[in-house]
Amino acid sequence: MLFTVRCHILILFFLVLMPSGQADAAPSPAGHPAVIEVGVQPLGYPAAMIGAALGHDAILKRELEASGYLLKFVPFRKGSDMVPLMGSSLSAAIVGDMPAIRMAMQSEICVVGVAKKTFTSVVGRNVALLAQLKRKRVAYAEGSSAHHTLLQALASVGLSERDVRLVPMDIDAMPAALEAGRVDAFSAWEPAPTLALTRNTEGRVLFRGASSDFLVISGKLVRNDPQAALALSAAMARALNWMRKSNANLHQAALWTEKEGAALSPRQGKLTQTQVVEITRREILDVPAAPVIVRLPGHLPLKGEFDFLKRLGKLPQDAAYQRVEQAFAYDGLQQVLKSPQRYRLGEFEYRP
Amino acid sequence: MSAPAGGQGRRTGIRERIIAYFSVLSLLGCGALILVLVYGTPWLGIEGIHGLKEAEIVRALENAADQKKQSILTWLASRRTELAVVANSNDFVGATAALLDQQAASAIPPEDRVRFLCQHLATLKRTVPECYDNLALIAPDRKIIAASEPDQVGNRYRYREFLDAAFAVGAAEQIGTAWGDGHPVILVSRQVVIRDRVGRETGQVLAVLVSVTRPQQSLEALALLPGVADAEGNQMILVGAQGELLASVPERTPELAAQDPLLARLSRQAMTMTESSRLEALPDGRAILSAYRYVPLGVAQGWGIAVAMDQQKAFAPLFSTTARAALFGLAMIAIALVLAGWGGGRVAGPIRELRNTVLALERGNLSARTEAKSGVPQEIADLASAFNSMARRIENSHQDLEREVADRTRELRQEKENARRYLDLAGVMLLLLGSDGCIRMINRAGAQLLGMAPGEPLGLDWFDNFVPHENKKEIREVFEALMRGEQQLLEFYENRILTRDKGERLISWHNILMRDEEGNIQGVLCSGEDITHKRQAELERGELERQLLHTQKLESLGVLAGGIAHDFNNLLMAIGGNLELVRHVVEPESPAIKYLENAYQAIKRAGDLTRQMLAYSGKGGYSVKLVDLNRLVGENVELMKASLRKGATFAVQLQPGLPLLEADPGQIQQVIVNLVTNAIEAAGEGGTITVATGLSDFGVLQLAQSRLEQKPQPGRFLSVDVADNGCGMDHATRERMFDPFFSTKFTGRGLGLSAVQGIVRGHGGAIFVHSEPGGGTRVQVLFPLAVPAGESAVEVAQAEQGKPVARGSVLERAVAKQGDVTELAASGAATSAVAGEHEPEGAMVLIVDDEEMVRLVCRAMLRGLGYRTMVASDGPEAVALFREHADEIGVVIMDLSMPQMDGMTAAEHLRSIRPDVRIVLSSGFSAAEEARRLSGHQGARFIQKPYDLVSLKQVLGQVDPDPSP
Missing domain, CATH: 3.40.190.10 (Periplasmic binding protein-like II)
Incomplete structure (x- = not known):
C-alpha cells in the first residue's frame, strides 16, 4: 500500500514537471516518460464506459509504461472541445462523428474503431x-x-x-x-x-x-510508435470483450463511469445501472462486428456527414474528404484482432 | 320620447334583441368552444382535440414502427444467437476444423463429417422453419462445405459480396441483404473461429455460417400492427441499406413500389438512417402522417422502417365527431333560442304595453294611461304608476301651455304684421338672404323694384336670378366669404341688379350680418336703395359741366385768339402798309425790291394765321355770298392735286344740281383746303382721298352726333365729305382733334381743324367724324341750306360778278341799302400818287384810328391814291374835326375799336352831323360782328385789316365812285 502511494506521488511529480504539448508522446531522450493523453467524455454513454474501462486497464498501462509512456485520461464535456487539442496535447480521444471529421481536417488522425453506434x-x-x-x-x-x-x-x-x-x-x-x-x-x-x-x-x-463514436489516435503517434497505437487499439477490443463477458463487468464499468461523470458534472441526472447497461449493450456490445468497421463496397464512412457540414458552412469549402478516408484506412484493430493472444484480448486485468 | 321615424328603419324590440344577442353569443361561444376544443389555444395551455388526435396518431405510428423495429431486432437477435450457438459449439467447430484440415489423419471419413454438419444445420432449420430458407457453412474458398440442403454442398456460394464482409477480420457476425430468385433475402453470418485448448480464440477463421431468410414471410409472422398497418390507406415498409424494399404491409412488389409516390417517399426517407415523425405532402396531393425508424445492423449499415397513415382518413373520425358536435350545439342553441324567446316575451310584454301607452301619449293622446296587471313585476308596476302620474301632469301642463302659446301666437302674429308693414313702408328694398344665397324675406318695395309681386321672390336664388351674369361669380364669392366669416361685412356696396323685365338697376346696399344665438352666421339683411336715376343725373350733370367747361375754355380761347388777331392785324396793317409804300418809292431795279417782297409774303402768311385764329374764334372775315359749293370744291381739289403724294389718287363725287350755299366763300374754301390737306397727309403715298358733296335731310338723332356743342335744327343740309384710307385715329386723338394747337404732325400748328370747327360753327352747321385706327377717316361737314333748292347757278354767277343778289349776305344787304357804291380809282393812279409826298388834290378822307402807325400808313396810302387826308386819333376828335369840315370831308375811314368812343358811336355822331356821310369801317376783327352792328346804317363799307393799297382803292371806289369831294 505504501508502495502504491509512493508510486502515485511519483507519477504526480512527473505530471507536474512534464511540459505540455506532448502530442507526439515519444519517450524523451533524458529518460523522462512521455505522456499519452486520451480525451474521454464521461457524460456520454456508452463511450464513457469504454473510456472508463481503458482507464482501469492495467495491461494497457503496463504496456505503455514499458514503452516509456505515462497514460493520462482527460475528461471533456463534449467532443468539440477536443478538436483543437488533437495532435497537440491529445494523442487519442473518443469522439463523435463531427469532431472526428473536424479533427481529420485539421490534423492527421487514425480511426481505430467504433466506440458507439447510436x-x-x-x-x-x-x-x-x-x-x-x-x-x-x-x-x-x-x-x-x-x-x-x-x-x-x-x-x-x-x-x-x-x-x-x-x-x-x-x-x-x-x-x-x-x-x-x-x-x-x-x-x-x-x-x-x-x-x-x-x-x-x-x-x-x-x-x-x-x-457514432470513434476511438481516434494521433497520426504522429501511429507513425512514431506503432506499438503504442496498437496497444491502445487492443485495449479498446479488450474492453468490449471484458464488458461482453459478464453483467458484473458492465456494472463495474458503469460505476466507474458514474463516478467520473459526477466529478465532471455534479448536477447531472442519474441513470440507473440497468439503463446504463441496456444502453451499452444496445449501442456497442450488441452491434454486429463492433468495434470493427467493416468496409462495405460503395460505402464511404462519414461521407454524408462531411457533405452536410460542408453544405452548412461548418467546414471550409476547400475541405477534402480524402483526409477522412485516410483516417479510416488505419488497420490497427485488424492487426490486433488477427493476433488476439499476442495482444491479450482475452485477458482482463481491470483495477479500481 | 318620439315615435319610430320612418327613415330610421324598423327597430327591433327587447324580445327580438334578447333572441339576437343570445343567438350571436351562442353561436360565437359554440364556435369558439369548438375551435378551442378542436385546435386548442397554446397560449392558454389548452391542447385541442386536433393536436391530441394528431399526437395520438403519431404516437400510434411511432409505436407501430417501434414494435416493428423491436420485433426485427428480436428476430435478428434470435437468429444471431442461434447461429452463434451453432458456430461456437465445440462439436461443430471441431467437425469443421477436421473437415477443412485435409492433412490431418482422422478415423471419421469427410462425408460423415459433412453429414454431421448438415444435420446440425437441418436441425436448426427445422426448429424455426419460418425463419430460415436455408443454412450453409462456407469455407474461406467460398465453397459450401455443409448446408441444410445437402445437395448444395460443394457448390460455390452465390452471395459472394456478402461473404467478403462476413470473412472480414474481426467481423464475428454480419447481417446483410441480397437479391435472390426474384425477391430480397436476409443474410446473417457468424464466423467459425478456432480456439485453443483453454477456449481462447486464436484469431483464425475456419468458415462462415450463413443463414438465408425471405423477409416478407418472417415479418408478417412477427408483428402485424392491428389498426395501423392493416387499415385502408395505411402502409408499412421495411427498406434495406440500399433502399431496396424488403417487405411491406400491405404487400407491394418492389417493381410497383417504385411507381407508387407513397412508397417512393417512404423508401427515400427510410434509408436516411434517421428516425422521426412528420406530416408530408405527396406529389399526388395526399397528405400523410409518417413515422420512420432505423434498424442498425452493424457499424456502417442498417435498415429503415416506415409507417404511414393517410391524414384525411386518420382525421376523418375527428371531423365526423366535430361535425356531430357542431350539429348538436346548433340544436341546443335552437332550443335555447326558443326558451329565450319565450322568456323574452314574458319580460318584454309589460314593457311593450307601457311603450304603447307612451306612444299614444307621444301622438297626442294625453289621456292615455297604462294599467299594471296582476303578475306584472313590481318594477314595471311602479313604472306604470309613475308614468300615469307624469302623464296627468303633462296633460295639465299641456293645457296651460296651449293657452299661453295661443296668446303668444296672437301677439307674435300682430307683431309680425306690424313688422311687415314697417318694412313695406320703407322706401328702400329690404332683403334677407340666407346662407345659401336664397331670399328669405323681401319687403314690398324690394319686390316692386324687382318687378315682381310681394312674396314672389321668396326662395329664389338671389345671385342666379337678380345679379348680372358678368358680376355673378365675383359677388357670390364675396357673399360666401361673408358667410364663412372670412371677410368683413361690406356695409356700403353698390352693384347692378336685374329686374324681371330684364332691366338693370343700380342699387346701393347697407348690409347687416344675421347670427343665431351661438353667433353663427345665418344670413345677411340688406337695405338697398335704387340710385339708378340719381347716378344717371350725376353723370349727366358731370357731362354738362364738362361740356360747359370745355365751351368756356373754347370761348376764352376764341376771345384770346380774336384779341391777338386784332392787335396783330393792326400791326400787320402798319408793317404791310409801310412795306407797300416803301416798295413804291424804291426803284424797280433796286435789290431791295426782292427783300421787300419776301417781307410782304411773310406779312401775307401772318395774315393767314390771324385769319385762322379769327375763324376759330368766330370773328373771321365773313363776306357772305351765294356760293356754288360744287364749283368751289372742284376748283380747290383741282388746285390741291399738286400736293398729292406719290401714287395717291383723288376721287371727286359732286352731286349735281345742288342749291346755292349762303356762306363766306373764303372760309368755305378754308374748310375745304384744311380738310383735304389733312386727308392727303393721312393717306400718304398710294392712298385714296375721296371728296364728295351732297344734299340730305338730317334729324335730331343724327345731328346729336355732331362734334359741335351747338346742334343745328333738323332740316336739309349741304354736305362736304372728305375721306381717306389712311391710318385713322384712336379715341383720344378723335377727342382732341378740334382742340386749337393740337397736332399729330411735326410741323403742324394745330389750327386747321380748329378753324374748320370755328367756320362751321359760325355758319350754323355740323361736323361728323368717323375714324378708327387703321380704318381711315371720314369728315363730313354740314351747312344749313338757306337758299331754296330751286335757285340755280345763274344767280351764283351774278353774285360772283360782284352784282348784289336779291337776297345777299347780311353785310351786303346792309350796304346795298345805300345804293350808291362807287368804284375806286385804278391802282396805277395810286402808284403815282404814292410816289409823291405832296398833298393831293382829290377828295378829303378822314382817317380815324387810335393806332398812330395805322393812321400814318393809311394816310400815306390815301395820298398815294390821290386823296387828301385828315386824321383823328379817336372818336371825339373825329366828331369835332368832322363837325368843322363836314362839307369838305368826302369819306371817313374809321376804326371800330377805339377808346373813349368806338367807331360805331362816332359814325352815329357823324351821321347826325351829315347823314349822307360815306364811312368805311375797318377792323382787325371779323366782319360778321361788325356787319351786324352796321345793319341799318347807310353809306358804310367795311375793310378788314390788314388791307393793302388795292383793297383800299377798291373799297373807296365802292363807297365813293367819284373820289372828288
Missing part, C-alpha cells in the same frame, strides 16, 4: 411533429454531433437554425431545462434523452439521427 436525439415536450419546432426554443451544444443532428432534423422538414430559437446549453443540463419548461426541445446524445423521457411523460423523441 442515435443522437431531438427531444421535445408537447410537440408531436418535427415541423412544429418552428419558433420554439431548442437547446443544443455548439459544434457537437448533437448540433449536427439538430441541423439534420431541421433540414429534413425544410427549416433552418434561423427558424428556431437556439439556446446554447451543456448536455447534462438539458433534461432539467426541458422539464422546467425553459426550453421546448433539445438535441443531445445519451443519456440526456433517456433521462428526459424518464422524467417527463410529455417528452417525445422527435428525431433520431444515427451517430
Whole structure:
C-alpha cells in the first residue's frame, strides 16, 4: 500500500514537471516518460464506459509504461472541445462523428474503431411533429454531433437554425431545462434523452439521427510508435470483450463511469445501472462486428456527414474528404484482432 | 320620447334583441368552444382535440414502427444467437476444423463429417422453419462445405459480396441483404473461429455460417400492427441499406413500389438512417402522417422502417365527431333560442304595453294611461304608476301651455304684421338672404323694384336670378366669404341688379350680418336703395359741366385768339402798309425790291394765321355770298392735286344740281383746303382721298352726333365729305382733334381743324367724324341750306360778278341799302400818287384810328391814291374835326375799336352831323360782328385789316365812285 502511494506521488511529480504539448508522446531522450493523453467524455454513454474501462486497464498501462509512456485520461464535456487539442496535447480521444471529421481536417488522425453506434436525439415536450419546432426554443451544444443532428432534423422538414430559437446549453443540463419548461426541445446524445423521457411523460423523441463514436489516435503517434497505437487499439477490443463477458463487468464499468461523470458534472441526472447497461449493450456490445468497421463496397464512412457540414458552412469549402478516408484506412484493430493472444484480448486485468 | 321615424328603419324590440344577442353569443361561444376544443389555444395551455388526435396518431405510428423495429431486432437477435450457438459449439467447430484440415489423419471419413454438419444445420432449420430458407457453412474458398440442403454442398456460394464482409477480420457476425430468385433475402453470418485448448480464440477463421431468410414471410409472422398497418390507406415498409424494399404491409412488389409516390417517399426517407415523425405532402396531393425508424445492423449499415397513415382518413373520425358536435350545439342553441324567446316575451310584454301607452301619449293622446296587471313585476308596476302620474301632469301642463302659446301666437302674429308693414313702408328694398344665397324675406318695395309681386321672390336664388351674369361669380364669392366669416361685412356696396323685365338697376346696399344665438352666421339683411336715376343725373350733370367747361375754355380761347388777331392785324396793317409804300418809292431795279417782297409774303402768311385764329374764334372775315359749293370744291381739289403724294389718287363725287350755299366763300374754301390737306397727309403715298358733296335731310338723332356743342335744327343740309384710307385715329386723338394747337404732325400748328370747327360753327352747321385706327377717316361737314333748292347757278354767277343778289349776305344787304357804291380809282393812279409826298388834290378822307402807325400808313396810302387826308386819333376828335369840315370831308375811314368812343358811336355822331356821310369801317376783327352792328346804317363799307393799297382803292371806289369831294 505504501508502495502504491509512493508510486502515485511519483507519477504526480512527473505530471507536474512534464511540459505540455506532448502530442507526439515519444519517450524523451533524458529518460523522462512521455505522456499519452486520451480525451474521454464521461457524460456520454456508452463511450464513457469504454473510456472508463481503458482507464482501469492495467495491461494497457503496463504496456505503455514499458514503452516509456505515462497514460493520462482527460475528461471533456463534449467532443468539440477536443478538436483543437488533437495532435497537440491529445494523442487519442473518443469522439463523435463531427469532431472526428473536424479533427481529420485539421490534423492527421487514425480511426481505430467504433466506440458507439447510436442515435443522437431531438427531444421535445408537447410537440408531436418535427415541423412544429418552428419558433420554439431548442437547446443544443455548439459544434457537437448533437448540433449536427439538430441541423439534420431541421433540414429534413425544410427549416433552418434561423427558424428556431437556439439556446446554447451543456448536455447534462438539458433534461432539467426541458422539464422546467425553459426550453421546448433539445438535441443531445445519451443519456440526456433517456433521462428526459424518464422524467417527463410529455417528452417525445422527435428525431433520431444515427451517430457514432470513434476511438481516434494521433497520426504522429501511429507513425512514431506503432506499438503504442496498437496497444491502445487492443485495449479498446479488450474492453468490449471484458464488458461482453459478464453483467458484473458492465456494472463495474458503469460505476466507474458514474463516478467520473459526477466529478465532471455534479448536477447531472442519474441513470440507473440497468439503463446504463441496456444502453451499452444496445449501442456497442450488441452491434454486429463492433468495434470493427467493416468496409462495405460503395460505402464511404462519414461521407454524408462531411457533405452536410460542408453544405452548412461548418467546414471550409476547400475541405477534402480524402483526409477522412485516410483516417479510416488505419488497420490497427485488424492487426490486433488477427493476433488476439499476442495482444491479450482475452485477458482482463481491470483495477479500481 | 318620439315615435319610430320612418327613415330610421324598423327597430327591433327587447324580445327580438334578447333572441339576437343570445343567438350571436351562442353561436360565437359554440364556435369558439369548438375551435378551442378542436385546435386548442397554446397560449392558454389548452391542447385541442386536433393536436391530441394528431399526437395520438403519431404516437400510434411511432409505436407501430417501434414494435416493428423491436420485433426485427428480436428476430435478428434470435437468429444471431442461434447461429452463434451453432458456430461456437465445440462439436461443430471441431467437425469443421477436421473437415477443412485435409492433412490431418482422422478415423471419421469427410462425408460423415459433412453429414454431421448438415444435420446440425437441418436441425436448426427445422426448429424455426419460418425463419430460415436455408443454412450453409462456407469455407474461406467460398465453397459450401455443409448446408441444410445437402445437395448444395460443394457448390460455390452465390452471395459472394456478402461473404467478403462476413470473412472480414474481426467481423464475428454480419447481417446483410441480397437479391435472390426474384425477391430480397436476409443474410446473417457468424464466423467459425478456432480456439485453443483453454477456449481462447486464436484469431483464425475456419468458415462462415450463413443463414438465408425471405423477409416478407418472417415479418408478417412477427408483428402485424392491428389498426395501423392493416387499415385502408395505411402502409408499412421495411427498406434495406440500399433502399431496396424488403417487405411491406400491405404487400407491394418492389417493381410497383417504385411507381407508387407513397412508397417512393417512404423508401427515400427510410434509408436516411434517421428516425422521426412528420406530416408530408405527396406529389399526388395526399397528405400523410409518417413515422420512420432505423434498424442498425452493424457499424456502417442498417435498415429503415416506415409507417404511414393517410391524414384525411386518420382525421376523418375527428371531423365526423366535430361535425356531430357542431350539429348538436346548433340544436341546443335552437332550443335555447326558443326558451329565450319565450322568456323574452314574458319580460318584454309589460314593457311593450307601457311603450304603447307612451306612444299614444307621444301622438297626442294625453289621456292615455297604462294599467299594471296582476303578475306584472313590481318594477314595471311602479313604472306604470309613475308614468300615469307624469302623464296627468303633462296633460295639465299641456293645457296651460296651449293657452299661453295661443296668446303668444296672437301677439307674435300682430307683431309680425306690424313688422311687415314697417318694412313695406320703407322706401328702400329690404332683403334677407340666407346662407345659401336664397331670399328669405323681401319687403314690398324690394319686390316692386324687382318687378315682381310681394312674396314672389321668396326662395329664389338671389345671385342666379337678380345679379348680372358678368358680376355673378365675383359677388357670390364675396357673399360666401361673408358667410364663412372670412371677410368683413361690406356695409356700403353698390352693384347692378336685374329686374324681371330684364332691366338693370343700380342699387346701393347697407348690409347687416344675421347670427343665431351661438353667433353663427345665418344670413345677411340688406337695405338697398335704387340710385339708378340719381347716378344717371350725376353723370349727366358731370357731362354738362364738362361740356360747359370745355365751351368756356373754347370761348376764352376764341376771345384770346380774336384779341391777338386784332392787335396783330393792326400791326400787320402798319408793317404791310409801310412795306407797300416803301416798295413804291424804291426803284424797280433796286435789290431791295426782292427783300421787300419776301417781307410782304411773310406779312401775307401772318395774315393767314390771324385769319385762322379769327375763324376759330368766330370773328373771321365773313363776306357772305351765294356760293356754288360744287364749283368751289372742284376748283380747290383741282388746285390741291399738286400736293398729292406719290401714287395717291383723288376721287371727286359732286352731286349735281345742288342749291346755292349762303356762306363766306373764303372760309368755305378754308374748310375745304384744311380738310383735304389733312386727308392727303393721312393717306400718304398710294392712298385714296375721296371728296364728295351732297344734299340730305338730317334729324335730331343724327345731328346729336355732331362734334359741335351747338346742334343745328333738323332740316336739309349741304354736305362736304372728305375721306381717306389712311391710318385713322384712336379715341383720344378723335377727342382732341378740334382742340386749337393740337397736332399729330411735326410741323403742324394745330389750327386747321380748329378753324374748320370755328367756320362751321359760325355758319350754323355740323361736323361728323368717323375714324378708327387703321380704318381711315371720314369728315363730313354740314351747312344749313338757306337758299331754296330751286335757285340755280345763274344767280351764283351774278353774285360772283360782284352784282348784289336779291337776297345777299347780311353785310351786303346792309350796304346795298345805300345804293350808291362807287368804284375806286385804278391802282396805277395810286402808284403815282404814292410816289409823291405832296398833298393831293382829290377828295378829303378822314382817317380815324387810335393806332398812330395805322393812321400814318393809311394816310400815306390815301395820298398815294390821290386823296387828301385828315386824321383823328379817336372818336371825339373825329366828331369835332368832322363837325368843322363836314362839307369838305368826302369819306371817313374809321376804326371800330377805339377808346373813349368806338367807331360805331362816332359814325352815329357823324351821321347826325351829315347823314349822307360815306364811312368805311375797318377792323382787325371779323366782319360778321361788325356787319351786324352796321345793319341799318347807310353809306358804310367795311375793310378788314390788314388791307393793302388795292383793297383800299377798291373799297373807296365802292363807297365813293367819284373820289372828288
